[in-house]
Amino acid sequence: MVVxxxxxxxxxxxxxxxxxxxxxxxxTVLCGKLVVALAAP
Known part of the structure; x- marks a missing residue:
């Protein structure tokens, strides 16, 4: 029982x-997509 x-x-x-x-x-994936979206003009 204990085991x-x-x-x-x-x-x-x-x-x-x-x-x-x-x-x-x-x-991490969502943050990565957000950074890419902000970096893109």
């Missing part, structure tokens, strides 16, 4: 990190 709980906790942490990196990636 199963640890596995579920680590899985949740991995999902949180994956979500965080995906969010950062999306923001």
């Amino acid at each position: 199963r709980h640890i596995t579920n906790a680590s899985r949740g942490t991995a999902n949180a990190w994956h979500f965080y990196y995906a969010l950062v990636f999306v923001i």
Whole structure:
């Protein structure tokens, strides 16, 4: 039971990190597009 709980906790942490990196990636892409749009005359 304890091992199963640890596995579920680590899985949740991995999902949180994956979500965080995906969010950062999306923001980076959006910021990049915004900079290109502002730089273009």
